[in-house]
Amino acid sequence: MADKIKNAKIVFVVGGPGSGKGTQCEKIVAKYGYTHLSSGDLLRAEVASGSDRGKQLQAIMQKGELVPLDTVLDMIKDAMIAKADVSKGYLIDGYPREVKQGEEFEKKIGAPALLLYIDAKGETMVKRLMKRGETSGRADDNEETIKKRLDLYYKATEPVIAYYEKRGIVRKINSELPVDEVFAIVEKAIDELK
Ligand SMILES: Nc1ncnc2c1ncn2[C@@H]1O[C@H](COP(=O)(O)OP(=O)(O)O)[C@@H](O)[C@H]1O
Ligand SMILES: Nc1ncnc2c1ncn2[C@H]1C[C@H](O)[C@@H](COP(=O)(O)OP(=O)(O)O)O1
């Protein structure tokens, strides 16, 4: 089954919490028809199902920690396979969050063609998340959890960017700009892929 996605175009979308990954992915879907898979959304769907596994995940996410690697990777892989026949490419949003996740993804699925590094300042991310928290209903959009997510991002996820920079596939996107201006930079990076 995994053979079906071996030659798929894969784009990792990496950036801090609230940097604008989901916002840019939506715009990429609208213009390029890629399949958007957000690890956070997949996990929140499992939580919403009310399953025992969902309850365990909820507890971890509420603390701003990372859920076990195998859980996320299996969810992403299943979702990729489900779309294999129709997908023009995959946006993997919120994964890898640590170098090990990248290595395991490549062993089990394949190599990314591009890594979009959605970059915003810490204070910008906190401001956006506090605002998003007014309406998102997300258990992790509160001051205490946001701080932990940000710390973990700098500690565990930033090394992912350095790891892929060595391969020359990282495009750094200035996400301090207004959404459409950010997207203009994103478009250039995606167009280079073709
Ligand atoms: N370029 C931007 N300028 C201003 N606000 C933005 C920008 N990009 C995203 N936002 C807002 O910031 C919040 C976090 O964006 P989101 O796409 O959910 O980030 P992530 O998926 O990286 O956590 C959302 O409320 C979104 O509307
Ligand atoms: N690749 C991954 N590995 C482990 N945990 C993950 C994960 N992706 C998401 N999670 C868990 C921990 C995160 O704090 C939480 C929310 O993730 P998210 O929706 O990607 O956040 P955001 O879009 O604000 O960056 O879900």
Ligand SMILES: [Mg+2]
């Ligand atoms: Mg998101």
